[in-house]
């Protein structure tokens with residue numbers, strides 16, 4: 001009896017926390033990390049719809065572009081889908097795993113404007129998860145550049161709670177080459193951490209309608225773990241979460257450098273940020289920047305962002321005053 005009631009309780013609590021999730025990314029639907037994340041979220045009892053770009057769309061930020069043909073005009077980078085195949089579709093054996101030849105932000109549009117209403121009776125989505133990205137997306141410069149985060153803020157625009165996840169992996173690997181059950185594999189560790197933080201959010205949500213406050217999302221960055229950690233450095237396999245902020249005096253701003261030998265420009269981060277990236281207008285002022293968390297040991301940064309990009313009242317008023325009598329009251 002005792003066993004039965006414990007089992008019933010366990011089943012009930014699992015059922016209560018079984019959520020509907022849209023999962024996307026910018027490395028493409030066939031990336032190892034998104035497939036590991038799909039597997040772990042599904043194993044945790046959630047109903048997951050993986051809806052992601054056909055192929056690598058890193059660095060597309062919030063760009064909203066999509067296929068203008070109904071067939072693919074080229075193979076994807078892994079030759080998984082080929083020229084002439086449909087511009088969108090799902091895995092043959094799983095109608096919850098979809099690709100669309102589009103940017104990450106447009107995949108969010110595909111999920112909510114077409115796929116869910118057309119094929120899944122408008123199932124109510126509790127959370128949008130983006131990632132885990134193959135590469136870090138730290139601080140405000142990456143906030144606008146990253147397709148992983150672009151998908152996330154596009155989901156937040158629509159009123160969904162959404163979380164972006166990025167890892168310290170750099171290889172753009174194909175799940176058919178690299179997905180495995182090795183508990184030490186970075187993709188699998190990151191996927192387990194996604195389940196850990198989303199489970200906590202759902203538990204805290206309780207009976208509330210929303211997971212996160214309206215207009216708010218989270219940006220999560222995982223440090224190097226297990227095989228990615230440099231020899232001689234501290235081992236890391238379970239990086240705990242540290243709350244952080246997107247801005248900071250020492251965040252890396254994208255920059256350029258001319259290579260005089262080749263005559264072409266190369267990417268060159270301005271590593272020390274600027275006094276502008278160090279401004280403290282919004283948020284909790286004494287939090288560390290994301291890079292200072294993730295790049296200094298076995299810690300995962302978690303920042304809250306909002307899609308209210310308007311300048312705060314004082315700065316908006318200063319800008320307004322500069323425009324003076326050029327401004328009129330609209331009748």
Ligand SMILES: *[C@@H]1O[C@H](CO)[C@@H](O)[C@H](O)[C@H]1NC(C)=O
Pocket residue numbers: 171172173174175177178
């Ligand atoms: C990187 O990804 C490619 C494509 O999936 C794969 O063939 C290769 O084995 C990967 N390399 C490493 C070091 O994981």
Ligand SMILES: *[C@@H]1O[C@H](CO)[C@@H](O)[C@H](O)[C@H]1NC(C)=O
Pocket residue numbers: 259260261262266
């Ligand atoms: C500049 O370009 C040359 C020629 O392509 C290359 O060999 C060299 O590594 C580059 N220098 C730097 C600092 O990247």
Ligand SMILES: *[C@@H]1O[C@H](CO)[C@@H](O)[C@H](O)[C@H]1NC(C)=O
Pocket residue numbers: 272
């Ligand atoms: C970067 O900032 C640190 C801390 O303020 C300072 O010590 C260092 O000199 C700066 N480096 C550069 C290249 O400006």
